[in-house]
Structure formats: structure tokens, C-alpha cells
Amino acid sequence: MADTDEDFATLFEQSMSKGSASVPRPRERRLQAGQVVEGTVIAIGDDTIFVDVGTKAEARLDRHAMLDKDGALKVKVGDTIRATVAHPGGREPPQLVVSYGGASLRAADLELAAASGTPVEGEITKAVKAGLEVDVSGLRAFCPASQVELSYVADLEVYVGQRHFFRVLEVRDGGRSVVLSRKALLLAEREQKAAELATRISEGAELDGIVQTIQPYGVFVDLGGLQGLVHVSEMAHGRVSSPSDMVSVGESVRVKVLSLETAASGKPKDMRISLSMKALVQPSAEEAAAAAAPIDEVITATVVKVEGFGVLVDTPAGQGLVPNAELALPPGSDPRRAFSPGDTLEVVLKHRDGSSGRLRFSAKAVEEAEARRNYRQFREGQRSASKGGLGSLGELLQGLQLPDAPARAPASASPSAPRSGAAETAPAPDAGPRKGRRRKV
Numbered sequence: 001m002a003d004t005d006e007d008f009a010t011l012f013e014q015s016m017s018k019g020s021a022s023v024p025r026p027r028e029r030r031l032q033a034g035q036v037v038e039g040t041v042i043a044i045g046d047d048t049i050f051v052d053v054g055t056k057a058e059a060r061l062d063r064h065a066m067l068d069k070d071g072a073l074k075v076k077v078g079d080t081i082r083a084t085v086a087h088p089g090g091r092e093p094p095q096l097v098v099s100y101g102g103a104s105l106r107a108a109d110l111e112l113a114a115a116s117g118t119p120v121e122g123e124i125t126k127a128v129k130a131g132l133e134v135d136v137s138g139l140r141a142f143c144p145a146s147q148v149e150l151s152y153v154a155d156l157e158v159y160v161g162q163r164h165f166f167r168v169l170e171v172r173d174g175g176r177s178v179v180l181s182r183k184a185l186l187l188a189e190r191e192q193k194a195a196e197l198a199t200r201i202s203e204g205a206e207l208d209g210i211v212q213t214i215q216p217y218g219v220f221v222d223l224g225g226l227q228g229l230v231h232v233s234e235m236a237h238g239r240v241s242s243p244s245d246m247v248s249v250g251e252s253v254r255v256k257v258l259s260l261e262t263a264a265s266g267k268p269k270d271m272r273i274s275l276s277m278k279a280l281v282q283p284s285a286e287e288a289a290a291a292a293a294p295i296d297e298v299i300t301a302t303v304v305k306v307e308g309f310g311v312l313v314d315t316p317a318g319q320g321l322v323p324n325a326e327l328a329l330p331p332g333s334d335p336r337r338a339f340s341p342g343d344t345l346e347v348v349l350k351h352r353d354g355s356s357g358r359l360r361f362s363a364k365a366v367e368e369a370e371a372r373r374n375y376r377q378f379r380e381g382q383r384s385a386s387k388g389g390l391g392s393l394g395e396l397l398q399g400l401q402l403p404d405a406p407a408r409a410p411a412s413a414s415p416s417a418p419r420s421g422a423a424e425t426a427p428a429p430d431a432g433p434r435k436g437r438r439r440k441v
Contacts, residue, residue, distance in 0.1 A: 031055060031088040036116060037096070041079045051081065051096060059085075059094040084118040107175025110139065114168035119185055123163045127156035134166065134180055141166070141178035150186050191269060193225030198268035201226065205257045206280060211247050219243050221255055221275060228273030230255060235277050236351065244323055245351050245360040248309060256280050298366050298373075303343040306336045313361060317349055320359025326350070328364035 031037065031053070039053035049061040061083060066074050075081060083096040086109075097118060113120050122136035124143075131144040143166060145156060166180035167188075201207075201223075209221035209228070218231040230253075232240050240246060247253060255275040263270030301313035301322070310323040322345075329338055339345075347361040348369045 031059075031085045031094050035085045035088075036082065036118075037085060038080055038082050039096075041075050041077050041081060044073070044075075044077060049075070051083070053094065053096075055089065055094055057089065057093040059083075059089075059096045061096040065097065084113075084116045086112065107139065107171065110136070110168050110171045110175060110178055114171055117167060119165040120168055120180070121163060121165050122180070124159045124161065127160050132156060132159055136166075136178070136180075139175055139178060141168075141180050143180040143182060147181035147183045150183060150190070190225050194268045195225075197223060197225045198271060201257060201260065201273075203257055203260060207255055207257065209253055209255055209275075211249055211251045211253060214243050214247065214249060216242070219247055221253060223255075223273070226268065226271060226273060228255070228257070228275040230275045230277055234258070234275065234279070237278050237281070240351065242325070244325060246358075253277060254280055298346050298348055298369055300344055301347045301361060303339050303341050303345070305341060306339050308334075308336065311335055311339050313345070313347065315347065315349075315359075315361070318359050320349075320361050322347060322361045322363055326360075326362035326364050328366075 037053045037059075039051035039059060041049060042052050042058060043050040045063065047063050049063050049066060050058040051061055053059045061081075063073070066081075068074050085094060086097045087095040089095070110120065112118070120136050122134040122141060124132050125135050126133040129145075131142055131146075132148060134141045134143055145153065147169075148156065148159065164182055165185055166182050167184040168178065169181050169184070170179040171177070207223050209223045211219050212222045212227065213220045216232075218229050218235070221228050221230055232243055235243060235246050255277055256279040258274040258276050258279070260274075261272035263272065299315050299317065301315040303311055304314050304319065305312040310321050311327065312319065312321055324335055327333075327335055327338070329335065345363050346366045347363050348365045349359060350362045350365065351360040352358075
């Protein structure tokens with residue numbers, strides 16, 4: 001029995017040695033403070049989330065950092081998370097942070113956040129001319145106005161009292177001078193979305209987007225990280241005189257991807273994307289009727305509401321917008337001072353959106369429309385007169401009692417009688433016009 005046990009032990013040791021030789025153990029990963037790592041959630045405790053980041057001991061992450069504003073946990077076992085190494089470990093397990101915040105935040109933590117790019121959370125306490133003052137766990141910080149949003153912000157007061165995440169740009173004087181940027185996080189988030197969208201987008205895809213800028217040749221639409229161009233020829237089935245007649249900045253639109261062109265830089269955000277709005281809309285019965293209706297029809301509109309970008313009006317054709325550029329006001333005029341609800345003005349329908357039914361009117365084009373209409377009426381009157389003019393004149397002459405033409409003198413009595421033979425071909429003196437021919441007048 002003992003021999004059997006010894007043989008079994010020997011075989012087990014040989015089996016284990018062979019297995020260890022064929023499958024080498026992975027090399028333990030070494031972490032550094034400030035390093036950004038990805039790991040898998042393997043367990044969730046009451047206060048701690050355990051994350052496998054490739055080290056001998058599982059990294060620890062404060063559970064509170066993964067709660068949403070309602071207190072619900074945002075991750076579950078098996079999820080992959082991205083975090084920053086706060087302490088690399090050693091005798092103790094590594095410590096991770098997703099963002100910095102809380103009452104225990106120190107100046108050293110801000111310096112680590114600046115080095116690693118880890119966001120910090122703060123509350124905006126005051127708006128000043130140059131930017132925003134931010135309270136980051138008791139530490140006073142400053143976010144310049146140019147670093148608040150991706151674009152220019154006219155009114156900073158709306159941010160007071162809000163909580164946002166920021167990236168630490170600079171820490172000086174032991175934490176007494178801290179400069180933050182929210183724009184840097186928004187740019188990073190935008191680039192991440194662009195990279196994700198670039199893997200999914202394809203020609204023929206239909207997407208929702210937001211109008212970012214309007215140019216004379218078309219509009220640029222944000223697709224959620226990537227930006228594409230809707231050329232003016234792709235905005236509607238009919239002719240579009242100005243893109244601003246159809247859309248406004250910030251408006252949501254549905255577009256179709258016509259073509260994709262990879263940029264020389266290779267970056268997804270620099271990809272050239274051609275979009276179309278009209279490809280998703282078939283000409284409606286209303287558009288067809290509008291196209292067949294008489295042009296330059298001047299209608300009376302009633303002002304419903306006045307906005308900074310134009311006047312909303314109600315007309316027999318429906319409600320629509322008269323943009324500022326079509327109000328015929330002096331440059332720099334405020335439409336809110338020129339118009340009030342209930343006022344009336346004459347407008348011309350310039351465009352009807354087939355997908356949404358939105359109407360765009362113009363007050364500036366009324367004078368031109370009336371001039372063109374008057375000219376067309378004048379030309380039509382001329383054509384009518386030229387077609388029936390000769391016949392009417394002939395009928396008039398036939399109704400007149402004109403005297404008969406004087407009889408021609410005999411050839412012998414003529415002071416300048418024709419040569420011999422000419423009298424034979426001359427008509428008789430009393431001969432009138434030939435039957436069937438109309439007398440010339």
C-alpha cells in the first residue's frame with residue numbers, strides 16, 4: 001500500500017512539473033503612480049471594488065467612486081474599467097482612482113491628477129470676468145473662460161452652483177494656485193466618441209446629428225464625435241437659395257452618409273464625411289403642389305412670437321419662420337424691437353421642408369416678387385396684343401367706309417405715257433382690285 005502511495009505521489013509531482021513547464025506563469029505587472037490602466041471587475045464589496053489589473057494582488061477601488069448621482073452602482077462583475085493608479089502597492093494592494101474628489105483630497109493628489117490626466121470633481125462657486133472659481137474638496141481652483149466649453153460661452157453665470165469634472169492643468173505654490181480645464185475633458189471625450197463612431201460608420205448609414213455651423217455652401221453637422229458636411233445641393237429636392245432658410249445652429253437633423261474619405265493624418269476626427277438630407281426625403285405632395293403653384297405669391301402674415309434669430313409667423317399656408325436675414329431690417333437691428341406679437345407683415349414663401357413641413361418665409365423678397373409679377377403681367381399683355389393685333393386692325397379697317405381709289409388716266413393722256421407695248425399689259429382704267437384680294441391701305 002505504501003508503494004502505491006509513493007508511486008502516486010511521484011506521478012503527481014511529475015504531472016505538475018510537466019504542466020508548469022508547458023504553461024509558464026505570466027510575469028507580474030509592475031505599476032507606477034499616475035499610470036492609467038484597464039482592468040476587469042472581479043468582486044464588489046460593501047466599500048471596495050476589486051479589479052484585476054495583472055498584478056499579484058487585486059487592485060482596490062473605492063466603491064463610492066462608481067456610484068451615479070442617484071447612488072446606484074455603475075459597474076458589475078465582469079465589466080472593464082479604466083482608472084488611474086493612485087498608489088502602486090508593495091506590501092499593500094494597489095489603489096486605483098477613477099476621479100478625485102471627497103474631503104480627503106490634498107494638493108499632492110492634485111499634482112498626481114495633473115500628471116496622470118485623472119479628472120477631479122468640483123463645484124463652481126463664482127463666475128468672474130476671466131472664468132470660473134471652483135471648489136475642489138475645499139481647495140480653491142480656477143477654470144479660465146476659454147477652458148469651460150468647446151466653444152465660446154457668453155454667460156458664465158449659468159454654471160454657478162453646478163458640479164463638473166475637470167482636468168488639472170497646473171498646480172503651484174503647494175496647491176494655492178490650481179488651474180483647471182473642462183474643455184480638455186470634453187475634447188478627450190469627443191475624440192473617444194469619434195474613434196468609436198469611425199469603426200461603425202459606413203456609406204449609406206442614416207444618423208442623427210446637430211447643426212454646428214452654417215456656411216453659404218452648406219452646413220456642418222456633428223454626428224457625435226465626427227463632423228460631416230451637407231452640401232447645399234443635398235439639403236432639399238428643390239433649389240435652396242441659402243442654407244439658413246432651412247436649418248438653424250443647434251437644430252437636430254437626420255442625414256445619410258454619402259461618402260467617407262480617410263484623412264492624411266489618419267485620425268478619425270479628421271475624416272471627410274459627405275452627408276445628405278434630401279436622400280432621406282421623397283418629394284411630398286405638398287412640395288409638388290408648392291412647386292406647381294404660382295411663384296412670387298405675396299401673403300399677409302401675423303407675428304406669433306419674436307426670437308433673437310427671427311420672427312415666427314402664422315399665414316394661410318401655415319406657421320413658419322422669417323429669419324433675421326429675410327426681415328428687411330437695417331444691419332444690426334433687433335427684431336424684438338421692430339416686431340411684436342399680433343403685428344402683420346407681407347411675406348413670400350421661400351421653402352417648405354418635405355420631411356418636417358417647416359416653412360421659411362421672406363419679407364425682404366416681397367418687393368422683388370411684386371416687381372417680377374408685374375413684369376410677367378406686362379409681358380403677357382404684350383404677347384396677347386401681338387397675337388390678336390393684326391386681325392383686330394384688319395377687322396377695324398374692313399368696318400370703315402373708305403372712298404374708292406381714283407381711276408387711272410388713259411395711257412394717251414398721261415404726260416409720261418409708257419413705251420409701246422406697255423399699254424397692253426396695263427389694267428383697264430376702271431378696273432378695281434382683283435376679286436379675292438384685300439385692298440392695301
